[in-house]
Structure formats: structure tokens, C-alpha cells
Amino acid sequence: MTLPSQPAVAAPAAPAGPHPTTVYLQQVSRWYGNVVAVNDVTMAIGPGVTGLLGPNGAGKSTLLHMMAGFLAPSSGAVTLGAERIWRNHQIYRSIGLVPEREAVYGFLTGWQFVLASAKLHKLPAPEAAAERAMNLVEMMGPAKDRRVDTYSKGMRQRVKVAAALVHDPAVLLLDEPFNGMDPRQRLHLMELVREMGASGRTVLFSSHILEEVERVAQHIEVLVAGRHAASGDFREIRRLMTDRPHVFFVRSSDDRRLAAALIADQAAGGVSLAEGGLEVRALDFRRFTWLLPRVARDAGVRLWQVSPADEDLESVFSYLISGNGSGRRPGGPPGPGGPPGPGGPAVPHADAPPAAGPLPAPPRSGGAA
Numbered sequence: 025m026t027l028p029s030q031p032a033v034a035a036p037a038a039p040a041g042p043h044p045t046t047v048y049l050q051q052v053s054r055w056y057g058n059v060v061a062v063n064d065v066t067m068a069i070g071p072g073v074t075g076l077l078g079p080n081g082a083g084k085s086t087l088l089h090m091m092a093g094f095l096a097p098s099s100g101a102v103t104l105g106a107e108r109i110w111r112n113h114q115i116y117r118s119i120g121l122v123p124e125r126e127a128v129y130g131f132l133t134g135w136q137f138v139l140a141s142a143k144l145h146k147l148p149a150p151e152a153a154a155e156r157a158m159n160l161v162e163m164m165g166p167a168k169d170r171r172v173d174t175y176s177k178g179m180r181q182r183v184k185v186a187a188a189l190v191h192d193p194a195v196l197l198l199d200e201p202f203n204g205m206d207p208r209q210r211l212h213l214m215e216l217v218r219e220m221g222a223s224g225r226t227v228l229f230s231s232h233i234l235e236e237v238e239r240v241a242q243h244i245e246v247l248v249a250g251r252h253a254a255s256g257d258f259r260e261i262r263r264l265m266t267d268r269p270h271v272f273f274v275r276s277s278d279d280r281r282l283a284a285a286l287i288a289d290q291a292a293g294g295v296s297l298a299e300g301g302l303e304v305r306a307l308d309f310r311r312f313t314w315l316l317p318r319v320a321r322d323a324g325v326r327l328w329q330v331s332p333a334d335e336d337l338e339s340v341f342s343y344l345i346s347g348n349g350s351g352r353r354p355g356g357p358p359g360p361g362g363p364p365g366p367g368g369p370a371v372p373h374a375d376a377p378p379a380a381g382p383l384p385a386p387p388r389s390g391g392a393a
């Protein structure tokens with residue numbers, strides 16, 4: 025007897041296992057005494073460049089140190105692929121960390137420091153590895169033989185990067201890497217970070233400056249007060265930060281007349297007289313910045329100053345986790361493949377806003393949001 029042939033139904037795909045160069049955090053918390061530095065964070069950082077954005081004290085360094093195996097999570101699991109990172113010496117060979125704080129002995133030369141790093145990793149050809157790493161950060165010139173304590177901040181930073189790259193890790197973690205660098209060094213390091221990501225490595229770097237993050241990373245994770253506040257494509261993150269009520273400080277040739285015109289035109293959600301000008305609350309950033317010059321012109325008032333009054337990072341970030349912004353928290357844990365590399369879609373949010381359209385003009389301050 026022959027069985028009737030089965031209809032051509034595709035076999036269900038076997039569930040993909042953890043990706044070997046993706047770092048997974050599952051409900052990770054870390055506290056220091058009473059201070060909760062990282063609070064129940066679940067995310068996956070895969071190949072490509074990801075920016076970890078958050079204000080000072082958000083928990084970025086703590087998160088990076090747990091990913092590098094420098095700190096144990098108080099609860100939850102941090103793994104590289106399926107392997108736990110904490111106290112797993114084999115895994116340390118795959119990870120490089122560039123710490124934020126000085127971690128370079130001043131009495132060593134740059135070359136000695138990077139070579140020592142190569143030897144500590146027990147690399148078979150430490151000199152060749154150190155030379156390759158020093159070349160990557162353009163430190164193979166005569167300065168390599170000077171003591172580190174004679175280096176500029178930028179040179180020290182480059183030597184730290186070389187030490188973290190000496191064993192050619194698959195995962196590179198950088199804590200505020202661009203701090204203290206001059207513009208040329210910054211551009212060079214940005215290029216190096218981009219190249220590392222493009223070559224398939226997993227690169228995560230922290231910053232509190234959105235502009236800096238979006239120049240290098242397409243995917244951004246936002247941490248605020250230890251919590252994972254948002255996750256997505258940089259356009260989406262910028263939109264979340266821009267589409268919130270803004271408070272502007274406005275000075276003009278006739279503040280009272282301008283206030284009356286703004287109220288009559290319903291251009292602003294609220295206007296109040298402040299010292300030396302007006303404080304204007306705009307509910308719709310785009311509409312307000314479009315309307316303000318027109319309303320002023322029609323009222324015969326000259327604008328002297330328009331500056332955001334609430335552009336400090338704390339207020340922008342806290343919006344993301346406040347009542348209004350809390351809907352922007354990511355949904356469930358990302359899939360086993362981790363976040364897409366550069367160019368991929370955003371990690372889905374439970375209630376993600378629609379795909380971002382063209383970018384609105386950033387606030388005049390050029391601040392972080």
C-alpha cells in the first residue's frame with residue numbers, strides 16, 4: 025500500500041539557537057548596597073555597532089562591566105551566545121573592554137602597556153599582536169615609547185583601545201570612548217568603530233550624547249535610571265525625543281504682544297512671562313517651530329532669541345520613562361538572533377510608534393536630543 029503523498033507543507037523551522045557573538049541580558053539587575061544601578065534589563069546586542077545611550081548615572085558602565093565579565097549580575101543572566109560570561113575565562117578571550125576611567129599605568133610606555141595586555145592574553149605572538157593593535161589606533165610612531173603619564177587624554181584613550189583590541193575580540197565594549205578626544209582623533213576612532221562593526225564584530229559603545237551615537241550606530245539602546253527605556257533605530261529614538269512637549273525660552277521686541285498673539289493663534293500650549301522673556305510650552309514641536317516666526321511677523325514683533333528651556337538630558341530622558349514616555353519601553357525579550365545589524369529594523373516595541381518619517385529639525389540648541 026502506498027501512502028498518499030503529503031501536501032507540500034514546509035517543515036517548521038528549527039528554533040534558532042543563541043547567536044555565538046550576541047550578548048544576551050535576561051532580566052539583569054545589579055545593585056550596590058541600596059543603589060539599584062541596573063534594574064531588570066533584558067536586551068540582546070548582536071553583530072554591528074550599537075549605541076548605549078543614557079544620562080550620567082544611568083547604569084551604562086555597570087551594564088558594560090557585566091557584559092565584559094568584570095562584574096557579576098546581582099540577578100539575571102548575562103551570556104555570550106549560550107555561555108555565561110561571569111567567571112568564564114574562555115569567554116574573556118572573545119571580549120574586549122575599553123573602560124571609561126583611566127586604566128593605564130602611567131609609568132609604562134604605551135607600547136609596554138599594550139604588549140603586557142597581549143602577554144596577559146597569552147597570545148602566541150604578542151609583539152605582532154601589539155603592533156597590529158597600535159597600528160589600528162595610529163600609535164606606532166615615536167610616541168609609543170613615551171611614558172603614558174606624558175600622553176594627552178586622547179592618546180591615553182587610544183592606547184586603551186589598542187589594549188582592548190590586542191586579542192582581536194569578537195565583541196568590543198567601549199565606555200564613553202570619545203570623551204576627551206580632539207575632533208581628528210574622534211573621527212578616526214569613529215571610523216575604526218564603524219569598521220569593526222562592518223567586519224561582523226559585535227560593538228557596543230556608551231555615550232550620553234545622541235548626536236555622537238547616531239553618527240556611528242544605527243541601532244540604539246537607551247538606559248535611564250537603570251531601566252531599559254527605549255530601543256530602536258536612531259531615527260526612531262530621535263523622534264521619541266523630539267515628539268514630546270517642549271518648553272522654549274523666547275525673547276522678542278515685544279514679549280507681551282507676542283504672548284497675546286501666540287495665545288490667540290493657539291500656537292502654544294501655554295505662555296507665561298519669565299525673567300527677560302517668555303516661557304512657551306509647545307505641545308507639537310514641529311507645528312510650533314513652523315508657526316512661531318509667522319505669528320511674530322504677523323504681530324509685527326521681532327524675535328531675538330528662541331532656545332529650548334528643557335533640553336537638558338535629564339528632562340529628555342525622564343520623559344521617555346515618565347507617564348508619557350513609558351509606552352516606549354521595549355516589548356518582550358528580543359528573539360534569539362538579537363537585534364539586527366546596521367540597516368535593520370528596530371527591535372519591536374510593545375506599542376511602537378509608526379515608522380519614523382523625515383526627521384524634524386533638531387532643537388536649536390544642538391543638544392543631545
Ligand SMILES: Nc1ncnc2c1ncn2[C@@H]1O[C@H](COP(=O)(O)OP(=O)(O)OP(=O)(O)O)[C@@H](O)[C@H]1O
Binds near residue numbers: 078082084086
Ligand atoms: N561601586 C559602586 N558603589 C556604589 N554605587 C555605585 C558604584 N558604581 C556605580 N554606582 C552607582 O550606580 C549608578 C549607575 O552608575 P554607572 O556608573 O553604571 O552609570 P553610568 O551611566 O555609567 O554613569 P556615568 O556616565 O556617570 O559613568 C549610579 O547611581 C552610581 O552612583
